[in-house]
Amino acid sequence: MQIIHHGAVNGVTGSCHQLDVNHHSKHISSYLIDCGLFQGAETAGQSSAEQLQITFDINNIKALIVTHCHIDHVGRIPYLLAAGFNQPIYATTATAALLPLVIEDALKVGVTRDTTLIQACINRLNKLLVAVDYGQWITLPINLGESSSSRLTSTTAGINTLENPPGYTKAKLKFKPAGHILGSAYVEIDLSSPKASSTSNAKTSAKTSHRVVFSGDLGASYAPLLASPKSPYRADTLVIESTYGDKNHQGRKDRSKQLKNIIEKAVKDNGVVLIPAFSIGRTQELLYEFEHIIYRNKNNPIWQDIDIIVDSPMAANFTQKYRQFKMLWDNEAKRKLAQGRHPLDFNQLTTIDSHQDHLAVINYLDSVNKPAIIIAASGMCTGGRISNYLARFLSKPTTDVLFVGYQAKGTTGRDIQTYGPQGGYVYINELKIDIKATIHTISGYSAHADQHNLINFVKRMHHNPSHIRIVHGDDEAKQALAQEYRRLIPTAEIVIGKE
Known part of the structure; x- marks a missing residue:
């Protein structure tokens, strides 16, 4: 398994993360979590075209998973479609209702007023959108790979990987309420495979699994209108935002x-x-x-x-x-x-x-x-x-x-x-x-969780993550949150996300 970041690691915009399954195998499958627009200082020195273009290979991407429809999480979707992406786009039911409105407005404001072009993009988006209710496990498309033993490691290039990948044969997705905006979710992706082990007289099978959680943007506790997010039961690898990783909100x-x-x-x-x-x-x-x-x-x-x-x-x-x-x-x-x-x-x-x-x-x-x-x-x-x-x-x-x-x-x-x-x-x-x-x-x-909320999100898991990758925050916020997580789970590997 490998996670690559295409945004939201040098700041708080452009959220886009790629999860590669069976990375060392010819049967690689990839899932994209969000595809957002860059804003503010993160666009410095770039032309409009450079900010919007899809610079990564999309050939192995089997699905786009949308956590919520703020523009810094979905603004590059039209350019993903223009690059030839033609796979399912999974979103919660409410996000699926909102997303076409957001994309249409973004195109009108920042790209074109040509109604024919805009409608063509929206039609394509609607064909690919798959609405999923909260708490419902669905099976993701995956290429089959071979089994072998595995171990989680990280590299200086900002990628965390399983050495000797186990050849996962099944991937499942579930959305859980994030409390950030209407329809917002954090994402649980469960990777599993039957793994055969031999003894002197017989072969037995055991299930190998790894659960990856992407936080998206988590909401603050006691915010108006939406309920606060509840922690997942388990996360082996957690990719978490840190917008307010160094601050706490007023009551x-x-x-x-x-x-x-x-x-x-x-x-x-x-x-x-x-x-x-x-x-x-x-x-x-x-x-x-x-x-x-x-x-x-x-x-x-x-x-x-x-x-x-x-x-x-x-x-x-x-x-x-x-x-x-x-x-x-x-x-x-x-x-x-x-x-x-x-x-x-x-x-x-x-x-x-x-x-x-x-x-x-x-x-x-x-x-x-x-x-x-x-x-x-x-x-x-x-x-x-x-x-x-x-x-x-x-x-x-x-x-x-x-x-x-x-x-x-x-x-x-x-x-x-x-x-x-x-x-x-x-x-x-x-x-x-x-x-x-x-x-x-x-x-x-703020609609974002503060440091106290972000700590509790991890603290209240029944099974702590062994690897936490911190993204979507200024450097000070990421470093402060990393320090708190190291105190909370000394045995976990805590990494600041890098592109």
């Missing part, structure tokens, strides 16, 4: 109180509050939290009068999908529905659809002395409608910008977060914008 009550206080102070001067948020996941969690605050503050005119604007047609589509799949909500959210409340659809919520309406809202807010909360993508301010709001309002002292999610190195969001409190500037739409707005960060609303 739920603290972050909700901080959100309420920031908004109340921010709107006293009648300025706008800009919240960059991804269309899927973070936007819905924020709506859920705002509905809760409004419900709890029925006698507070600030909360009863303020407009909450979601300026994103994609976010509106995804919010509708969240309602459609409400059976996946956690118990708290289901109780609110039973009480007749509508956590994702309340009176003060306005959704902006067309680009013309988007520009009209910016002009309106710039001409009136009235506070408003605007939630718009992209979550790292690398494009999308939030850029137009920032270009107009970032230089106004009455503006507040609230970051509720991770800002990768090299993104506009990270620059605002870093230089804004110092009175610095950023370039948006090729214009130099002085930052006079007040900048806030609430880490507790």
